[in-house]
Amino acid sequence: MQVHSMHFKSRAGIALGDATLQANLQKFGSAGLAALRAKAVEAYGHAAFERLRDAGAEIRDRSLADLDTLIERFEREATRRGATVLFARTGDEARDLVLEICRRHGLKKAVKSKSMLSEEAGLNEALAAAGVMPVETDLGEYIIQLAGEAPSHIIAPAVHKSKDEVADLFARAHAKPRKTDIPEMTREAREALRTHFVSADLGISGGNFLVAETGSGGIVTNEGNGRMVTTLPRVHVCITGIEKVIPTLEDFAALLRLLTRSATGQPISNYISFFTGPKGRDDRDGPEHMYFILVDGGRTNLVGTDLQEMLRCIRCGACMNHCPVYKTVGGHAYGWVYPGPMGAVLTPSYVGLENALDLPHAATLCNQCGVVCPVKIPLPDLLRKLREKQVDRGLRPWSERVGVRLWAWAALHPRIYAIGVWWAARFLRVLGGRLNRITKLPLAGSGWTLTRDFPAPAGKTFRALYAKRKRG
Amino acid sequence: MRVGLFVTCLVDLMRPSIGFATIDLLEAAGCEVYVPPTQTCCGQPGYNSGDRQAARALAEKVLAEFEGCEVLVAPSGSCAGMIKTHYPELFQDSPSLRGRVERLAGRVYELTDFLANVVQLDKVPGEFRGRVTYHDSCAGLREMGVKAQPRALLAKVPGLSLVEMSECEQCCGFGGTFSIKFGAVSGAIADRKCEALEATGADAVVLGDLGCMLNIEGRLRRRGNEATRVLHVAEVLAGTAGKR
Numbered sequence: 001m002q003v004h005s006m007h008f009k010s011r012a013g014i015a016l017g018d019a020t021l022q023a024n025l026q027k028f029g030s031a032g033l034a035a036l037r038a039k040a041v042e043a044y045g046h047a048a049f050e051r052l053r054d055a056g057a058e059i060r061d062r063s064l065a066d067l068d069t070l071i072e073r074f075e076r077e078a079t080r081r082g083a084t085v086l087f088a089r090t091g092d093e094a095r096d097l098v099l100e101i102c103r104r105h106g107l108k109k110a111v112k113s114k115s116m117l118s119e120e121a122g123l124n125e126a127l128a129a130a131g132v133m134p135v136e137t138d139l140g141e142y143i144i145q146l147a148g149e150a151p152s153h154i155i156a157p158a159v160h161k162s163k164d165e166v167a168d169l170f171a172r173a174h175a176k177p178r179k180t181d182i183p184e185m186t187r188e189a190r191e192a193l194r195t196h197f198v199s200a201d202l203g204i205s206g207g208n209f210l211v212a213e214t215g216s217g218g219i220v221t222n223e224g225n226g227r228m229v230t231t232l233p234r235v236h237v238c239i240t241g242i243e244k245v246i247p248t249l250e251d252f253a254a255l256l257r258l259l260t261r262s263a264t265g266q267p268i269s270n271y272i273s274f275f276t277g278p279k280g281r282d283d284r285d286g287p288e289h290m291y292f293i294l295v296d297g298g299r300t301n302l303v304g305t306d307l308q309e310m311l312r313c314i315r316c317g318a319c320m321n322h323c324p325v326y327k328t329v330g331g332h333a334y335g336w337v338y339p340g341p342m343g344a345v346l347t348p349s350y351v352g353l354e355n356a357l358d359l360p361h362a363a364t365l366c367n368q369c370g371v372v373c374p375v376k377i378p379l380p381d382l383l384r385k386l387r388e389k390q391v392d393r394g395l396r397p398w399s400e401r402v403g404v405r406l407w408a409w410a411a412l413h414p415r416i417y418a419i420g421v422w423w424a425a426r427f428l429r430v431l432g433g434r435l436n437r438i439t440k441l442p443l444a445g446s447g448w449t450l451t452r453d454f455p456a457p458a459g460k461t462f463r464a465l466y467a468k469r470k471r472g
Numbered sequence: 473m474r475v476g477l478f479v480t481c482l483v484d485l486m487r488p489s490i491g492f493a494t495i496d497l498l499e500a501a502g503c504e505v506y507v508p509p510t511q512t513c514c515g516q517p518g519y520n521s522g523d524r525q526a527a528r529a530l531a532e533k534v535l536a537e538f539e540g541c542e543v544l545v546a547p548s549g550s551c552a553g554m555i556k557t558h559y560p561e562l563f564q565d566s567p568s569l570r571g572r573v574e575r576l577a578g579r580v581y582e583l584t585d586f587l588a589n590v591v592q593l594d595k596v597p598g599e600f601r602g603r604v605t606y607h608d609s610c611a612g613l614r615e616m617g618v619k620a621q622p623r624a625l626l627a628k629v630p631g632l633s634l635v636e637m638s639e640c641e642q643c644c645g646f647g648g649t650f651s652i653k654f655g656a657v658s659g660a661i662a663d664r665k666c667e668a669l670e671a672t673g674a675d676a677v678v679l680g681d682l683g684c685m686l687n688i689e690g691r692l693r694r695r696g697n698e699a700t701r702v703l704h705v706a707e708v709l710a711g712t713a714g715k716r
Contacts, residue, residue: 012657029664324643324661325654362654364647364661365520366610381561387522400521408518408526411481412533414510421485437693447652451659452690455486462479462488466507 001122001150004335005347005356011333012362021330024162029327033156036265037318037372044261056258057376060312063246067303070212070245071294077215081277083290087242091121094295098123098204098237101291102132105235107202111193113219113226114138115206116154116315117239117295119337120350123204134204135196137225139189146173152331154338155263155317160330193225203229203287205275207240208315209255210292213248216276217292220260220269227273236275236287242294243311255314258374262316298350306385310345312375319369319379325362334359341369341379348386354395360386403444418463425457432456473591475503476541478534480551481513482682490682493710494547494583500710501591508537516554520648524562531559531573539576543590547583547706549612550681556580557615582612584680584705588621596625598711600632602675604703607665607688608641609681622680622705629708637668637677646687662691669700676701678708 004011015021041049063070075085088094094117101107110132112118124134124145136145140158144151146169151157158166163180170185171178174192179185205226207217217238219226230236246252260266279286302308320326320340331339336356338346344363348356365380373379390396410417431438438454440446448454475498479491498505515530534555538544546552556577563570587593606626612618626634645651645661665688669677677700679685689702707713 009654012654016656016660324645324664325657328645328657328660328664361650362657364610364643364645364650364658366643366647367614368610368641368643371614384520384522387520388524389522391522391524396522404518404521404523404526407513408515408523408529411512411515412529414512417512421481425485437690439694444652447655448690450655451694452655452662452687453693455686455689455693457486458488460488462484462491463509465488466491467509 001119001337003347003351003355005351005359006335008333008335008356008358008362011335012329015329015333020162020165021160024160025327025330028159032159032321033264033317034321037262037321038265040261040265040267043267049261052254052258053374053376055254056314056374057312059246059251059254060314060375063251064243064303064308064311066247067243067245070247071242073212074210074215074245077212078277078292079215081215082280083215083277083292085292085294088293088295088297091117091295091297094239094293094297095121095123095126097293098239099126099130101235101237102127102130102202105201105289107132107235109133109135109196109200110202110204111135111137111196111200111229111233112141112204113206113221113229114141114155114157115204115239116151116337117206117241117297118204119151120297121239121295123239132202135193135200137193137197137229138221139186139223142189142193143169146170150332150337152339153317153320154315160332197228197232200233201235203231203233203236205230205236205238207238207244207292208259209252210240210245210294211247211249211252212245214276216274218252218272218274220256220272222264222270224271227271230273230275231285231287234287235289235291236278237291237293238275239293239295241299242296243299259314259316262318262372262374302349307345307349307382309377310342310349310382312377313342313346314375316374318372318374322368322372324364324366324368341383342377345379345382345386353386353389353393357390357395360384360390399444418461421461422464425459425461428454428457429459473503474542475505475586476538476544477505477507478511478514478538478544478546478551478555479507480546480548480682482686483547486682486686487704489712490547490704490706493704493706493712494545496597496710496712497583497587497593497706498545500597501587501593503591506541511537514551514554516551517648519554519558519562528562531555531562532569535559535569535573535576539572541579543579543581543586544576545581545583545586547704548681549582549609549616549618550683552580552582553611553615582616582618582680584621584625585616585618587709588624593625594628596628596709598709598713599630600708600711600713602631603633603635603673604676604678604708605635605637605669605672605674606640607637607644607669607677607679607684609679609684610643612680613641618680622678625709626678626705632708635672635674637672637674639668642668644684644687646683648683651683651687658687659691662687663695666692666695666697670697674700676703676708678703678705680705
């Protein structure tokens with residue numbers, strides 16, 4: 001997918017001015033996934049859930065520490081069971097591998113279950129250009145494919161759309177009378193998708209985890225589409241990040257408990273599908289050919305660095321569900337595949353620090369994300385580290401650098417600082433006028449007064465008043 | 473107990489009355505208050521802007537000013553959190569300083585936490601006629617564990633009744649330089665906070681961090697709300713809100 005993350009600020013501005021989007025986000029914020037998670041954690045018990053988070057972080061750290069051998073083991077076990085394991089350095093390479101598979105098997109139609117990696121690779125556009133029709137079968141993905149949009153959330157891709165917008169889309173795409181009853185709309189989509197499921201010759205899925213000990217891929221879904229994608233077509237391609245390999249099925253079970261509760265508040269998803277190699281000689285169902293494509297796409301660059309903890313991510317979406325910024329501007333503002341706090345760390349890490357300058361700063365560091373993360377990724381710390389890297393590489397605007405340096409220099413020289421603050425207090429007090437507040441600040445301060453007044457200071461500094469009091 | 477008061481740069485510049493209210497409360501609790509005269513800022517603006525060097529230089533200054541105190545108390549969860557949780561991280565590669573910083577970090581308290589849990593203040597000087605709602609500032613809540621302490625203390629204020637707003641733990645959108653760099657987004661987040669606190673019908677929103685205070689007050693006034701007061705918890709407890 002093309003990277004638009006340099007334009008976060010303008011995209012956020014557009015999102016703030018979009019009344020429909022704001023209404024949809026408001027609804028998501030108040031009755032959304034965060035509330036469902038809270039209930040699930042309550043039911044599980046807070047202390048027990050904390051222990052589970054510790055266990056989840058430990059499993060992910062252990063997996064990452066041993067990633068190279070785990071990948072080799074996965075490859076060996078998957079190959080032994082008849083699957084083909086391929087590796088791609090980049091999303092582009094992954095895309096080319098899929099196209100090559102399509103050519104080799106003469107494939108014409110692909111049904112897809114949710115895969116964020118296929119977004120990284122821009123797979124749908126490439127498939128269509130190569131004469132292979134891609135059909136998204138996750139309901140949310142199906143909706144945004146009809147709308148010609150990108151996902152705005154990693155597990156609820158169409159969360160930015162209202163029921164009415166979807167009703168219009170369906171009426172147009174299905175050429176049937178417009179419906180607004182959700183079960184009826186879902187049924188209509190299922191009927192439309194059913195014909196694609198039986199006529200597709202390629203199934204493309206993501207992979208929530210890859211299990212090294214069995215060479216299996218595993219996905220969780222709620223609609224059952226994933227099961228059909230991975231069993232009905234004659235070729236199945238599972239495309240996922242190279243960091244998703246975990247040692248055992250036991251580990252999968254522990255992470256699953258965390259994943260579904262953190263994502264949607266469910267104790268378990270409606271479907272959990274494992275795929276281990278193609279159809280055997282005695283099997284009635286399953287693909288004839290099974291491929292795993294493990295994509296690096298910048299991931300191994302993080303191994304062994306101070307950002308490695310980000311690779312623990314199990315893609316539950318809890319961080320964005322709880323993020324004040326995400327809840328206010330939605331996912332598209334972030335400008336690439338991954339939005340919210342995890343996206344603000346991943347995007348600059350994968351596409352380059354210089355291509356997403358705003359993202360590490362587009363956070364209040366409130367740490368609501370960090371306290372809900374199922375694998376305890378310290379997201380605010382990682383955002384801060386990215387800010388430090390920007391400074392180290394000279395990527396911040398000179399005005400900001402001069403400002404910070406000047407402030408730090410003054411703060412290190414108490415006498416000079418006191419004079420500066422003494423004057424600032426008086427100057428701002430005068431600007432505050434009769435109402436004692438400033439409606440328009442100069443320079444960088446104008447960002448503040450864009451949407452708020454600035455309460456004026458009292459006029460005298462604490463230090464001056466305290467010194468006076470001491471003198472008696 | 474000899475308490476080092478870290479006034480914070482925002483209280484120094486914007487609301488000195490909060491500093492004096494803090495002194496009143498600490499003295500009411502029987503503490504001897506020492507205010508290092510050269511103190512300026514904890515370094516958080518530099519730290520959060522990615523300027524580690526600036527943050528370290530200021531951290532060393534704070535360390536030198538306060539390591540002689542029995543405890544360090546700040547009327548801010550954010551500045552206290554900076555010293556307690558982030559200073560040790562800043563010095564992880566210099567063992568000698570790290571030890572000193574960790575010893576200081578272990579003695580750092582946010583004001584209400586100190587009053588409620590350490591000196592266990594049982595009578596507060598202030599009184600307040602009206603209903604208030606409490607906003608949990610992010611750093612105080614999630615770095616310093618400040619949640620029950622201000623509520624317990626407010627419950628001791630004669631005449632005051634507390635009514636909780638929905639999502640009181642939700643960030644107000646301040647975020648330091650975020651509020652300036654992304655003014656429109658920050659203001660929109662503050663709007664939700666304003667809606668939540670207005671819905672309670674409270675006369676005042678009380679909180680423990682000046683950044684959030686300026687943000688919420690600024691947005692309330694811009695929205696045309698002239699009535700809801702925005703008060704620091706120290707001023708309410710000391711009974712000096714609006715007096716100095």
